[in-house]
Amino acid sequence: MAQRTLLQAFHWYYPGDGRLWPDIEEKAASLAEMGITDVWLPPIYKGAAGGSSVGYDVYDLFDLGEFDQKGSVATKYGDRAALERATQALEAKGIGVIYDVVFNHKMGADETERVHVHRVTPDNREEIDPDTFEATVHTRFTFPGRGGRYSEFIWDAKCFTGVDHIEDPDETGVFKLVNDYDEGWSVEVDAEFGNFDYLMGSDIEFRNKAVYEELKHWGRWLMGELPCAGFRLDAVKHIPAWFFRDWIGHMRESAGKDLFVVAEYWHPDLEALRNYLDLVDRQLMLFDVALHYHFHDASKGGADYDLRTLFDGTLVGAMPEHAVTLVANHDTQPLQSLEAPVEPWFKPLAYALILLREQGVPCVFHPDLYGADYTDKGGDGQDHHIEMPAIECLPRLIKARQRFANGPQIDLFDEPNCIGFIRQGTSEAPGCVVVMTNAGETAKAVDLGQEAAGVAFRDFLGHRDDEITTDEKGRASFPVNGGSVSVWVRADALN
Numbered sequence: 501m502a503q504r505t506l507l508q509a510f511h512w513y514y515p516g517d518g519r520l521w522p523d524i525e526e527k528a529a530s531l532a533e534m535g536i537t538d539v540w541l542p543p544i545y546k547g548a549a550g551g552s553s554v555g556y557d558v559y560d561l562f563d564l565g566e567f568d569q570k571g572s573v574a575t576k577y578g579d580r581a582a583l584e585r586a587t588q589a590l591e592a593k594g595i596g597v598i599y600d601v602v603f604n605h606k607m608g609a610d611e612t613e614r615v616h617v618h619r620v621t622p623d624n625r626e627e628i629d630p631d632t633f634e635a636t637v638h639t640r641f642t643f644p645g646r647g648g649r650y651s652e653f654i655w656d657a658k659c660f661t662g663v664d665h666i667e668d669p670d671e672t673g674v675f676k677l678v679n680d681y682d683e684g685w686s687v688e689v690d691a692e693f694g695n696f697d698y699l700m701g702s703d704i705e706f707r708n709k710a711v712y713e714e715l716k717h718w719g720r721w722l723m724g725e726l727p728c729a730g731f732r733l734d735a736v737k738h739i740p741a742w743f744f745r746d747w748i749g750h751m752r753e754s755a756g757k758d759l760f761v762v763a764e765y766w767h768p769d770l771e772a773l774r775n776y777l778d779l780v781d782r783q784l785m786l787f788d789v790a791l792h793y794h795f796h797d798a799s800k801g802g803a804d805y806d807l808r809t810l811f812d813g814t815l816v817g818a819m820p821e822h823a824v825t826l827v828a829n830h831d832t833q834p835l836q837s838l839e840a841p842v843e844p845w846f847k848p849l850a851y852a853l854i855l856l857r858e859q860g861v862p863c864v865f866h867p868d869l870y871g872a873d874y875t876d877k878g879g880d881g882q883d884h885h886i887e888m889p890a891i892e893c894l895p896r897l898i899k900a901r902q903r904f905a906n907g908p909q910i911d912l913f914d915e916p917n918c919i920g921f922i923r924q925g926t927s928e929a930p931g932c933v934v935v936m937t938n939a940g941e942t943a944k945a946v947d948l949g950q951e952a953a954g955v956a957f958r959d960f961l962g963h964r965d966d967e968i969t970t971d972e973k974g975r976a977s978f979p980v981n982g983g984s985v986s987v988w989v990r991a992d993a994l995n
Contacts, residue, residue, distance in 0.1 A: 502535065502537050502902055503537070503901060503902065503905065504537050504538060504760070504861045505535055505536050505537050505538070505855070505861075505862055505864065505898060505901055505902075506536075506537070506538045506539075506540055506598065506762075506824065506861060506862065506863040506864065507531065507536045507538070507539050507540065507863070507864045507866065507869070508540045508826075508829060508830070508863055508864065508865050508866055509524055509539045509540060509541060509542075509866055510541070510542040510577075510830065510866055511830050511833055511865065511866050511867050511872055512554055512830040512831075512833060512836055513833075513872060513874035513876065513886075514542075514576075514577075514866070514872075516551065516552060516576045516577075518574050518575075518576075518577060518578035518579065518582060519577070519578070520542070520576075520577035520578060520586075521577050521578035521579075521582035521583050521585070521586040522578065522582055522585075522586070524539065524541075524586040524589070524590065525582070525585050525586040525589040528586075528589040528590050528592070528593045528595060529593055531590075531593070531595060532593035532594060532595055534895050534898050534899060535898045535899050535901055535902040536595060536864070536898065537594075537595060537596060538595060538596040538597075538598050538729060538730070538760060539590055539595055539596070539597060539598065540598040540600065540732050540863070541587075541597065541598065541599060541600060542554065542555045542577060542600055542830075543555025543556060543558065543600045543602050543734075544564050544565075544575065544577070544583055544599060544600070545558065545559075545560060545561045545562070545563055545564055545575070546559050546560045546563035546564075546565070546567070546569050546570055546575060547559055547570070547575070547576075547607070547608070548570060548607035548608025549570065549608075550569070550570030550571040550572040550575075551570075551571065551572030551574055551575065551576055552576055553570075553575065553576055554576065554830075555575065555576070555577075555600065555602065556602055556734065557607040557608065557701070558602045558605065558606050558607065559606065559607060559608040559641070560641070560643050560646060561718050562643070562646060562649070562650040562651050562718065562721070563643070563645070563646055564580040564583055564725075565577075565578060565579040565580040565582070565583060566579065566580040566646075567643075567645040567646045567649075568645045569643065569644075569645035569646065570608060583726070584726065587726050587727045588727065590727070591727040596729025596730065596760065597726065597727050597728055597729050598729060598730045598731060598732055598760060598762075599722065599726075599728060599730075599731050599732070600731075600732050600734060601719075601731045601732065601733050601734060602734040602735070603704060603715060603733075603734070603739060603743075604699055604700075604703065604704060604734065604735040604738050604739055605699060605700050605701035605702055605703050605704060606641060606655060606660075606701060606702045606704065607700075607701040607702065608641075609638035609639055609640055609641050609655075609702065610640060610641055610642045610643070610644060611638075611640035611642060612636045612637060612638055612639070612640065612667070613636070613637055613639050613640050613656060613657045614634060614635075614636055615634070615635065615636075615637055615639070615657045615677055615678065616632040616633065616634055616635075616677075616678040617632060617633065617634075617635050617637070617663075617666060617675040617676060617677055617678065618630070618631070618632055618675065618676040618678065618683075619631075619673065619674075619675060620662070620673070620674040620675060620676050620698075621674075622673060622674050622693070623693055624693060624694045625674065625685060625693045625694045625695045625696070625697070625698060626684075626694035626695055627694070628676050628683065628684070632678055633669075635666035635667065635668060635669060635671075635675070636666065636667040636668045637657060637663050637665075637666055637667075637675075637677070637702075638663070638665070638702065639655070639656060639657040639659070639660050639663065639677075639702050640654070640655065640656050640657070641654065641655035641656075642654055650721060651714065651717065651718070651721075653710070653714045653717075655702075655711075657677055657679065658679055658680060658705070658708060659702075659704065659705055659708055659710075659711050660677055660679075660702045660703055660704060660705050661676065661677060661679070661681075661685060661686065661697060661698065661703045661704070661705045662674060662675055662676045662677055662685075662697075662698045662702075662703045663675050663677065663701070663702055663703070664698075664700060664701070674698055676698075677705075679705060679708075680708070681705065681707045681708070685697035685698065686705075686706060686707065686739075686740040687740060688740040688741040688742055688779055689737065689738055689739065689740055689741075690737035690738065690765075690767070690772070692737075696737060696738055697738060697740075698738070699735060699738040703738075704739075706739065706740055706743045707740075712743070715747065716747060716750050719747065719750070719751050719754070720751075720754045723751070723754065723755055728755065728759070729759065729760055730759040730760030730761050730762075731751070731759065731760075731761050731762075732761075732762050732763075732764065733761065733762070733763040733764065733784070734764055735764060736763040736764060736765050736776070737765045737766065737767065737776070741776060741779035741780050742779070744763070744780055744783075744784070745779065745780045745781055745783065748761055748780070748783045748784060749783065760785075761783065761784040761785065762784060762785040762786065762787065762824045762861075762863075763776075763780075763784050763785070763786055763787075764786075764787055765786050765787075765789075766787075766789055766831070766838065767789055768789045768790040768793055769790075770790065770813050770814070770815060770818055773786050773789075773815055773819075774818070774819065777819070777822055782822065784822070785821075785822050785823065785824045785861065786815060786822055786823065786824065787824050787825075787826055787829075787863070788814050788815040788816050788823045788824065788825050788826065788860065789815075790813050790814045790815065791810070791811070791814040791815070791816055791823075791825055791826075791854075792826055792827065792828070792829075792832065792840070792842075793840060794809075794810050794811075794812075794814065795810075795827055795842045795846065795850040796832075796840040796841065796842050798810065798846060798849075798850075798938065799841075799842045799843035799845065799846035799847075799850075800843065801938075802938055802939075802983075803917055803938050803939040805938060806916040807913070807915075807916060807917065807918070807919045807936070807937075807938055808913045808914075808915070808916055808919060810853065810919075816859045816860040817859075820858075820859035820860050823859065823860040823861070824860065824861045824862075824863050825853075825854035825860040825861070825862050825863065826854070826862070826863040826865065827842050827847055827850045827851055827854065827864075827865060827868065828841065828842055828865045828867075828868065829863075829865055833865075833867065833872075833886075833888065834884070834886045834888070835876045835877070835878055835884060835886060844889055844891070845983050846938070846983075847868060847891045847894075848891060848893050848894070848897070848961075848984065848985050849936045849938070849984075849985045851864070851868070851891065851894055851897050852897055852934055852936060852985045852987065853936075855897050855898060855900070855901040855905065856897070856900060856901060856904070856905045856921075856923065856932065856934050856987065857905070857909060857921060858905075858908075858909045858923075862901070864894070864898065867888040867890070868888070868890065868891045868894055869890060869891070869894055869895070870890055871887075871888060871889055871890035872886070872887075872888040873885075873886070873887050873888070874886050893961045893962075893963070896960060896961050896962070896987075897961070897987070900932065900960050900961075900987050900989075903929075903930070903989075903993075904923065904925075904929075904930055904931060904932035904960065904987065904989050904993070905923050905931075905932065906923055906925050906926050906929040906930065906931050907923050907924040907925040907926045907929070907931045908923075908924045909921055909922065909923055909924070910922040910924065912935075912944060912946065915944075917937055917938055917939040917942070918935070918936070918937040918939070918942050918944055918980070919935075919936060919937075920933065920934050920935040920936065920944050920946070920978070921933075921934050922934075922946065922948065930989060930990055930993040931989075932960070932987050932988060932989045933946055933948070933957065933978050933987075933988040933989075934985065934986070934987050934988075935978045935979075935980040935985070935986050935988070936980060936984065936985035936986075937980050937981075937982065937983065937984065938983060939982065939983070940982040941979070941980070941981050941982045942979070942980060942982075943977040943978060943979040943980065944977065944978055944980070945975065945976075945977050946975065946976060946977070946978055947973070947974060947975045948970060948974040948975070948976070949974045950973060950974050951974065952970050952974035953970055953971065953972050953973060953974045954969065954970060954971075954972065955969065955970050955974070955990055955991075955992075956968070956969045956990070956991040956992070957969070957970070957976070957978070957988040957989060957990060957991060958988070958989065958991045958994060959986040959987060959988055960987045960988070960989045960994070961985070961986060961987050963980075963981055963984055963985070963986050964979060964980070964981065964986050966979060967991060968988065
């Protein structure tokens with residue numbers, strides 16, 4: 501089986517007009533040939549912003565671009581028929597389909613309700629004013645355009661813990677709804693702001709048994725409607741861990757097969773991630789946030805950054821079996837909420853480090869493969885035009901993962917500005933020597949052992965034209981261009 505290589509097949513500014521689903525259908529064959537094994541789709545259901553919604557403002561989980569709701573039938577990415585064709589095309593090429601699960605909140609309620617609420621101190625959510633007062637909230641979801649098809653469940657105030665806007669009186673902030681459960685927020689969530697249960701919109705009350713059962717029903721329904729290889733779980737630091745501990749097991753049991761599950765717990769602290777993994781019985785993987793920030797810092801620091809420290813304090817360094825490694829995503833791209841872009845010069849190095857090493861499952865970001873061009877307002881209120889160039893060598897790096905990232909790994913992290921590693925290969929598959937630098941042109945002395953004596957090597961990425969031949973003891977000095985990476989493979993493996 502090919503090594504798992506995940507593609508995030510979208511970005512925040514992906515063009516609308518229903519273009520994504522046909523684009524994925526068209527690219528399925530080339531993605532499979534390149535070496536992509538799994539594709540993470542954006543939220544496939546209707547958002548509060550209808551046809552312009554990126555998908556994280558969830559309105560109706562059961563509307564996959566099928567019903568006239570929120571001003572459109574199709575989602576931003578296309579209608580349900582196009583979604584079905586795209587997922588079937590991926591499945592036909594042996595590519596797993598990974599769905600984005602956004603359970604934390606709902607937005608775009610159809611009706612209001614008159615309820616009692618508590619005011620909450622926004623930067624300390626444990627400070628809940630004991631006094632309650634009556635207010636109007638947007639918490640009733642009836643989905644009139646769907647008319648009860650697939651699910652007759654109606655969401656109301658009992659299904660939510662809190663909101664960020666009330667009317668009559670008109671206020672914004674954080675408000676705890678008075679409901680049938682205890683007065684506090686859910687436990688087993690992140691401790692930022694005292695308790696980070698509440699994030700945005702109408703925050704879902706997972707302690708409501710009917711809500712819990714409805715979300716399980718939706719998961720079973722989705723797996724029955726479309727090809728499914730797994731899930732990406734959004735904003736899990738705001739959702740009680742016990743919910744996903746149960747939900748994931750239920751999905752796997754219902755599917756009758758293993759499912760790939762990766763959760764977004766956006767925290768750079770290794771202990772926070774380790775604690776969450778323990779809470780969910782280690783049933784899933786997490787994005788390696790610390791490694792992403794190290795790549796960002798290294799790309800900004802240039803030759804002043806010590807490359808030997810890249811994996812210090814990272815999830816892939818400590819718990820590689822639970823790490824999904826990434827260079828960028830839709831939240832970290834320029835002008836987004838967690839903006840921390842990796843400079844283009846460093847991206848080939850970063851991708852070599854996640855694609856060609858033994859540890860972790862790598863996730864490739866759509867703009868790095870295909871480029872992106874967009875305009876949006878920045879924090880200064882001004883429009884900014886962003887160009888994200890495609891990384892020219894990235895398709896070759898993905899291909900190199902499938903062809904040459906084989907066998908045991910030996911790290912050569914012995915210089916601050918030039919590091920490398922060896923994949924020793926197996927009896928059936930060749931290995932490689934990876935060398936990179938954040939400074940000027942250099943070379944790394946490598947000892948491959950007597951069995952590699954007199955072997956010629958070439959750079960699979962084509963960054964170097966040299967042919968390097970090992971001596972009678974299997975040693976050679978493998979060069980690399982300044983601020984670059986080379987993947988040296990046996991010349992006879994290129995035939």
